[in-house]
Amino acid sequence: xxxxxxxxxxxxxxxxxxxxxxxxxxxxxxxxxxxxxxxxxxxxxxxxxxxxxxxxxxxxxxxxxxxxxxxxxxxxxxxxxxxxxxxxxxxxxxxxxxxxxxxxxxxxxxxx
Amino acid sequence: xxxxxxxxxxxxxxxxxxxxxxxxxxxxxxxxxxxxxxxxxxxxxxxxxxxxxxxxxxxxxxxxxxxxxxxxxxxxxxxxxxxxxxxxxxxxxxxxxxxxxxxxxxxxxxxxxxxxxxxxxxxxxxxxxxxxxxxxxxxxxxxxxxxxxxxxxxxxxxxxxxxxxxxxxxxxxxxxxxxxxxxxxxxxxxxxxxxxxxxxxxxxxxxxxxxxxxxxxxxxxxxxxxxxxxxxxxxxxxxxxxxxxxxxxxxxxxxxxxxxxxxxxxxxxxxxxxxxxxxxxxxxxxxxxxxxxxxxxxxxxxxxxxxxxxxxxxxxxxxxxxxxxxxxxxxxxxxxxxxxxxxxxxxxxxxxxxxxxxxxxxxxxxxxxxxxxxxxxxxxxxxxxxxxxxxxxxxxxxxxxxxxxxxxxxxxxxxxxxxxxxxxxxxxxxxxxxxxxxxxxxxxxxxxxxxxxxxxxxxxxxxxxxxxxxxxxxxxxxxxxxxxxxxxxxxxxxxxxxxxxxxxxxxxxxxxxxxxxxxxxxxxxxxxxxxxxxxxxxxxxxxxxxxxxxxxxxxxxxxxxxxxxxxxxxxxxxxxxxxxxxxxxxxxxxxxxxxxxxxxxxxxxxxxxxxxxxxxxxxxxxxxxxxxxxxxxxxxxxxxxxxxxxxxxxxxxxxxxxxxxxxxxxxxxxxxxxxxxxxxxxxxxxxxxxxxxxxxxxxxxxxxxxxxxxxxxxxxxxxxxxxxxxxxxxxxxxxxxxxxxxxxxxxxxxxxxxxxxxxxxxxxxxxxxxxxxxxxxxxxxxxxxxxxxxxxxxxxxxxxxxxxxxxxxxxxxxxxxxxx
Numbered sequence: 001x002x003x004x005x006x007x008x009x010x011x012x013x014x015x016x017x018x019x020x021x022x023x024x025x026x027x028x029x030x031x032x033x034x035x036x037x038x039x040x041x042x043x044x045x046x047x048x049x050x051x052x053x054x055x056x057x058x059x060x061x062x063x064x065x066x067x068x069x070x071x072x073x074x075x076x077x078x079x080x081x082x083x084x085x086x087x088x089x090x091x092x093x094x095x096x097x098x099x100x101x102x103x104x105x106x107x108x109x110x111x112x
Numbered sequence: 113x114x115x116x117x118x119x120x121x122x123x124x125x126x127x128x129x130x131x132x133x134x135x136x137x138x139x140x141x142x143x144x145x146x147x148x149x150x151x152x153x154x155x156x157x158x159x160x161x162x163x164x165x166x167x168x169x170x171x172x173x174x175x176x177x178x179x180x181x182x183x184x185x186x187x188x189x190x191x192x193x194x195x196x197x198x199x200x201x202x203x204x205x206x207x208x209x210x211x212x213x214x215x216x217x218x219x220x221x222x223x224x225x226x227x228x229x230x231x232x233x234x235x236x237x238x239x240x241x242x243x244x245x246x247x248x249x250x251x252x253x254x255x256x257x258x259x260x261x262x263x264x265x266x267x268x269x270x271x272x273x274x275x276x277x278x279x280x281x282x283x284x285x286x287x288x289x290x291x292x293x294x295x296x297x298x299x300x301x302x303x304x305x306x307x308x309x310x311x312x313x314x315x316x317x318x319x320x321x322x323x324x325x326x327x328x329x330x331x332x333x334x335x336x337x338x339x340x341x342x343x344x345x346x347x348x349x350x351x352x353x354x355x356x357x358x359x360x361x362x363x364x365x366x367x368x369x370x371x372x373x374x375x376x377x378x379x380x381x382x383x384x385x386x387x388x389x390x391x392x393x394x395x396x397x398x399x400x401x402x403x404x405x406x407x408x409x410x411x412x413x414x415x416x417x418x419x420x421x422x423x424x425x426x427x428x429x430x431x432x433x434x435x436x437x438x439x440x441x442x443x444x445x446x447x448x449x450x451x452x453x454x455x456x457x458x459x460x461x462x463x464x465x466x467x468x469x470x471x472x473x474x475x476x477x478x479x480x481x482x483x484x485x486x487x488x489x490x491x492x493x494x495x496x497x498x499x500x501x502x503x504x505x506x507x508x509x510x511x512x513x514x515x516x517x518x519x520x521x522x523x524x525x526x527x528x529x530x531x532x533x534x535x536x537x538x539x540x541x542x543x544x545x546x547x548x549x550x551x552x553x554x555x556x557x558x559x560x561x562x563x564x565x566x567x568x569x570x571x572x573x574x575x576x577x578x579x580x581x582x583x584x585x586x587x588x589x590x591x592x593x594x595x596x597x598x599x600x601x602x603x604x605x606x607x608x609x610x611x612x613x614x615x616x617x618x619x620x621x622x623x624x625x626x627x628x629x630x631x632x633x634x635x636x637x638x639x640x641x642x643x644x645x646x647x648x649x650x651x652x653x654x655x656x657x658x659x660x661x662x663x664x665x666x667x668x669x670x671x672x673x674x675x676x677x678x679x680x681x682x683x684x685x686x687x688x689x690x691x692x693x694x695x696x697x698x699x700x701x702x703x704x705x706x707x708x709x710x711x712x713x714x715x716x717x718x719x720x721x722x723x724x725x726x727x728x729x730x731x732x733x734x735x736x737x738x739x740x741x742x743x744x745x746x747x748x749x750x751x752x753x754x755x756x757x758x759x760x761x762x763x764x765x766x767x768x769x770x771x772x773x774x775x776x777x778x779x780x781x782x783x784x785x786x787x788x789x790x791x792x793x794x795x796x797x798x799x800x801x802x803x804x805x806x807x808x809x810x811x812x813x814x815x816x817x818x819x820x821x822x823x824x825x826x827x828x829x830x831x832x833x834x835x836x837x838x839x840x841x842x843x844x845x846x847x848x849x850x851x852x853x854x855x856x857x858x859x860x861x862x863x864x865x866x867x868x869x870x871x872x873x874x875x876x877x878x879x880x881x882x883x884x885x886x887x888x889x890x891x892x893x894x895x896x897x898x899x900x901x902x903x904x905x906x907x908x909x910x911x912x913x914x915x916x917x918x919x920x921x922x923x924x925x926x927x928x929x930x931x932x
Contacts (some may be wrong), residue, residue, distance in 0.1 A: 016924050020190035022915045024627075024663025025670075027923035038923055042627055042663070042782075049292065061921070062667040065290045066640035073675050076573060078640065082498055088567040 015107040018046050026070070034111060036097060037061040040094060041080060047081035048109045054092035086092045096112040118143050119424065120206055120216035122196050122367070124150025127413045128222030133435065134421030136186055137635040143426065147189045147214050149196050149206070165402030174622070189214075199371040201390055218392055218424060221379055222417075223364040225398035225408065230296075230359050234333040244338035249358040258356060262287045269293075269342050271330055272359035273300030275440055280356050281322050292323040292350050294342075299326050304440050304451035308468055308476045309489045316447050316473045316492065325350075331550040361408050363399045378406040385420045394422055403435055412436035418608050427633055428609070428617060439501060440686040441587060450497045450587075452504050452835045454479055454487035462486075467518050476518045485510060485517070491575070497587065502580075505600075509873035511633060531581045532588050540581050543574020551582055555589040563599055564584060575827035603861060604646055606639035611649070611860055618653055625659035626650065645861035648747060651783050652856050655895075656902050662914060666746075671919060672906040673730055674745035676723065681730060683722040685737050686746035686780060689754045689772035689792070690718030696739065703736045716787060717751035719744065727921050733912030741907040743781045747862075750854070751790040752776040755799035758811075766811025768794035771841050775809075778845055778900055779852060785859040785868075801825065803832050806865040807851060809844055812837070817844050821851055821877070822869025832864045833874035836882050850881050850889060855895035 013031060013089055021040040028051045029036050033053035033071055037060045050068065053060055058074035065071070071078045078087035084096035098110040119135070122130045130144060140146070167906050185192040194208040205215045227248045229235075235246050242248075245265070258280070262268065268284045272279050273295030281291045293300065299310025300317065314324045325344060332343040333355060341351040363607040364379035373389045374380040378401030380388050385400070387393040397413040398406065407413065415436055417681075422428040439452035456479070457464045463480040473491065478500070479487035500517065504509060510517065531540070536549030548571045560567045562583050566572040572579040603611045607629075623629045627647045630638055647664040668674055673681035685700070700720055704712050710724035719742055725733055734741075743750060754772035758764030772792035782788075791800035791808040802808025804825035810818045816837050823832030835851065838844055854877070859868040869877065879885045881892075913919060 020917065021923060022662060022917060024661065027917060028921055029923050030925050051243075056677065057679075059921075062675060062679065064640045064643055065663070066638040066643070069640045071640040074677065075570075076641075091570075096899065 009098070011111050013109050013111060014102075015109060017105050018101055018107050019105060024065060026063065026065060028059065028061040031111070036109070036111070037070075038099075038107060038109070039065050040064060041067055043067060045081075046099055046101060046107055048097040048107075049079065049081065049084055050094040053079070054094060060094065091100060116143060116585050117217040119144040119146050119214060119218045119220065120147045120214050121146070121220045121222060122206070123220075123222030123224055123397075123399075124148050124190065124192070125222065125397070126154065126410060127399075127417055128220070131220060131222060131396060131417040131421055132186075132188060134418050135425050137542070137608075138421060138427040138633070139635060140421065140425040141187055144424070145189075146187070147191070147216075149191045149194055149208055149214075151195055152193060154796065156178065159268070168199075174855070178627040191384060196367060199367065201371055201393070204392065216392070216417065220420065221368060221393065221395040221399055222397050223399040225361040225406075227357070228360045228362045229357055230329065232271075232330055232333055234335075235339075235355065235357075237337070243333065243335060243355075245353055246333065246339050247337075247357065249276060249356050254285065255280070259283065259287065260489070262289060262354060265289055267292070267350075267352040267353045268354040268356060269330070270356045270358060271356065273297070273326065274303065274358065275301065277356075277358035278317070278322075281317075282357055284354075284356070285321055289354070291321070292325060292352070293317070294325045294328065294330050294344065296329045300324060301440075301449075301451070304594045305489060306455045306477065308466065309451075309455075309477065309491050312470050312473055313447070313449065313470070313476045315470065319473070320447070326738060327647065327711075332354075359381065361398060363401070363406055365399060365684075366617045367906075368395070368399070377401050383434065384423065385416055385433055394420055400644060402433060405435065407438070409436075409438055412438065413507030422608075424904050428613065431613075438502065447628060448490075448492055450490040450500070451489070452488050452501065453485070455468050455489060456681045457489075463514060465514055465518055478514065478517050480510060480514060483510060488517075497584075498582075501583075501587075509870065509876075519931060524846050531584045536919065540585070541569070541571035541574065541578045541607075543578075544570040546571035548585060551585050552589050555586055559841055560586075560590055561599075577827035587610040596730055599703065603649065604639070604642035606634040606642040611858075614649070620651065622656055624657060625661050626664035627661060640841075648783060648861055649787065652899075655899060662918075668745035669725055669906075671730060672741055672745065672909065673727075678724075680724050680726055681782075682720050682744070683730065683733055683737075684715065684742035685739035686742040686776075687719050687739075688780075689752055689769050690771050691754070691773060692720075699739075700736060703733060706736065707733055715744070717744075718753050719751060729921055730919055731913075734907040740905045742786055743906075746781070746783070747786050748784055749779040749782040749788045749790070751789060753789070753800045753805070755793050756791075757794040761794060763797060764794035764811070765813055766794045766815065766817060768800065768809075768811060771809065771817070771844060772800075774841060774845060775848060779848070781903055781906070782852065782856075782896075782899060784852065784856055786862050786864045788855075788865065804829065805832065807848055808832055809848075816841065819847055819851075822874070824864060824866035828864075828866055833869055833877075835874070835877060846893065847881065849896040849900070850892045851877070853892040853899075854881060856896075856899075857892075 009038050015029055015038055018040055023040060024042045026037050026039040029038055036048050037051045039047045049060060051060060053072045055077050056074055058072040060070055060072055062073045063070045068079045068081050070081055077091040080087055082096060084094040086093050100108045101110055121132060191208055191212055192214055196206050196208045203398060207213050207834040214865055247342040262284055267290045267507055269292045269819045270281045271294050273293045277293060278300060281293050285291045299314055305313060317324050329345045329561050329729060330342045331345050333339050335340040339355045341349055343349050365375045365379055368379045369375045373387045378399055379395035382400050385394045385396060397910050398408055416433055419431045419433045422431040437453055441450050443505045443859050465478050467476040474492035477489040488500045490497055520848060534548060538548045538549055540546055542547050550569050551565060551571055554569050559568050565582055565586055572582050601610045602608055603614045607614060617633055618629060621632050626643050629646050643664040644666050651658050662670055673683055675681055704722055707729055713721040713723060715721050718786050751771040752775050754769045757768035758766055775790060788806040791802040791805040793802045793810045795811055798810055802810045803820050804823040808820045810822055812818055816836050816839055819836045820832030820833045824830040836847060855865060855868055
C-alpha cells in the first residue's frame, strides 16, 4: 500500500525511524483517541493496524508476526497485516492503514 | 555459475502439482528449471473437493489449486494439453504431441490412474460408446450424472463391492432403486476386511436391502442400445436398467512400459521413489508401486510428493519413503465400519484378538506386532475408534490388557455420553464455547482434517483437551474416506518435518536462528505460527550457541512476565520450594503498595503473584523486589511445591522442603517443550500432590524417595507413573535431570509430560533412563547439567535491556500530524 497524497480530511503521521522497532516486533502508537500498532517485519516491510483485536481487545503490538500475519498474544487469532482480514477464524478483521517509508527511513502512516 | 539442472514432471494432477509446490517450497527453482506436462488445458484442481462443488459449498473456481498464472509466476514451463508420447532414456528427452521435446536431468512420473473396466461383453455399442444406463463411478463428479439417471430407473447392478461401490449402492438404494452388488472376491471390501468381517458385512448389507452377489462376476450386459440386464458368471440373469462400474483403478503405466521401465501394477520404485530401472526417473502417486503396493488415496500421494521434493530440493537428500498407513471408513446408513492397516496376522508372533457377534452384526479385530497396533477392524460398533486411530497413526503404547482395545467403554469414560449421541447444542470446547453443531457445520462445509476444523471453529485451540471429541465428530460427520492430516506430525506448521527430522536438518544446515531455519526449510519468510516452537527447539539443540532472535519469543518471554487479558502483566518472584522469609514478604508488600498493584494472589504453586503491572513498570518492580524471576510465564520448569516435611511435621519421613529447594534451584527456568510443575512430599499422605505433577517425589519409610512422572491435574487428570525409587537427594536430582533432558529432546512442542509419558510408555522410559539400554544416560546427565549451569536470571535485563524499547509499550506518542 502506498500513500500517494494526503486526501482532504486525512492526516499523515510521521512515526520516526523504522529502525527503532526491534526487527520482527510491533509497538503501539497513540494519537489522540486513535490507537494503532506498527509492525516491522524481518524482511523490511512495515505495516500498521488497529492496536486491539476485535475478539477480546488483545494488544496486537505484543503479538507474534510473520511476513504477512500478526497472531494476537491473547488467543492466537491471526490477521493479515496488509488487509487486516482474519486468517483461519471468524473473529472479524482489524483495520489496516496505508504506510510508507520515506527517504530518511521514517515511517509515514495515513490515518482518517 | 553451474547451469541449472532440469526437472520434467509428467502429469499436472494432485500428485504432480503438489510435488512442484513442495519443490518450490524448498527453493528448488534456484537449482532447477521446472517443466510440466499436463493432459488438460488448464491449471490443476483439487479432485477431492469436487464433491463439495456438487454439494454447493464450493464454487468450481475455488477448487483450482493453481491457475495458469501461478506457473508463469514461478517460472514453470507448463505444456498444458500436451500428452507425452515417448521417452528416450539414453538421450534423456521426452517427446510430446506436436513435436515438443524437453531434455531432463530428473524425470518425475505423476500420471495417476484410470478407472478399471472389467472386460465385459455388451457394455458398449459397436462404436465403443457405453450403452445407455452404463456408468463408470470413480470420483464423486461422476455421481451427478448417475443420480440424475437413477431418478427414472428401477433396478441397478453395481460392479465392485469396494468402498466406492458400496457408497454408490447406498446412494442408489436411498433413491428407491433395487440394488445388486456384484463382487469378484469372496466378500465386499475384500482389500480391507478379513473373511469373518466380510461375512458379517454381507449380512448387514442384505439387512438394509442391498443384494450382495460375491465370488462371481458379470460376464455380459444385455440390452440393445440401453442396458436391460446382466448375465452373471454363475449363469444367473439379473434384470436391470442401470449398470454402475466401480471396480477400482489401474495405474497409468503405458508410457513407462514403452520406455522399458519396470512396471507391474504400477511403476516399480524403491524407497527413494526412483524407478528400479533408471535412477534419473521417479514415480509418485497412483501410478507408482512401492513395496508391492499402489495407493488410491491422496494422503500417500502427498507424502510421496513431499519426500521426493525434499530429496531433489536438497532440504533432506536422504529422505526415504517407508510406505503409508491408511485407514478406511464406510458410512453407509445402518453400517458402521472402520478398517485400518493390515487385516491379518503376518506371522505367528503377531497378537490377534477377534470378537464376533453375527446376530448383532458386530465384528472387532486388532492385530498387534511388537507391541504396536498394525491393523484393526471395527464393524457395527464404533466405540473406541478414535483411540485405535490414534494408536495406529502415532504408534502409541497399547494397554497391557489388549482386550481394552476392543472394549474400551468400561475402562474409558464411565458416565460420559458418546459425543455422537449428545445434542447439537452441546458445548464441546469449553475454552472457546464451541458447540457440537458448529463443529458439524465446519465439517459439512468442507473442513476435512482436525487442523482445519480447529482453525475455523477455534475448538481445541485452548487447552486442547477436547481434540479427541472433535476428531470423533469429524470421523462421524465427514463423507470422504478418512485420510490422515499429515501436518499433525509436523513440529511446526510451516515445515513438513517431524521433530527428529527437523533437528537433523537444523544440525546439518548449522541453522542457529529461527529466521535461518525458516529461510532454509520453509522457503523463506516468517511464519508467525512456527516461530515460537522453533525458538524452543533451537535453544535445546544449540544451548548457548543459539542465536536468540527476540521476535521469535512469545511476548511473555520478551518481557519476562505473564500477559493478562487486559494487556497488563503479572509478576511472580522466585520463592524456592514455597519457603519464604519475613523480610521477603515485607519487601513484596512494600512493592505492591508502591506500585498500587491491583491484586496480590497466593498461587496454586505456592508463590505470590502481583497482578496488573504495566510493561513499562516491570524493570522498576523487579529492581525493588530484589528477587529472581519465578518463570511463571514461560514453557519451563515452573515451581516445586513442597509440604512442611520432617523438620516440623509429625508424619514426615523426608526433608521435602530442603529437597524441593534443591530441585528448584538446580532446574529453575530450564526451558522445556511445555511447562513443568513439580512437587516434593515428605510422606505418602502426599500433601504437595506429587502424584499429579509433571514430576513429583514422595518420601517413603527407610529414607527413600519415589519419583513419579507424567502426572497432571489440569484440563487432563492423570496419576503419574512411578519411574523409580532412589535412596537420597543426589539421586533424585540425577533422575529428575535425566528425565527432563529426555523430555526436552523428545517431546513435541507443547506436549505436556502426561502426553509424553503416555506416548513413550513408562516401561520404555525406565529402560532408557534407569537401565540405560540406549547408553545415553551419561550424555543426558551431562547436557542437562550444562543447560542448568548456563542459567541466568532474565530479570537482570530490567537494568540492562537487550533493546532500548524492550519494555516500551509505545513507539512514540504523537502530538501533531506532519503532511508529506
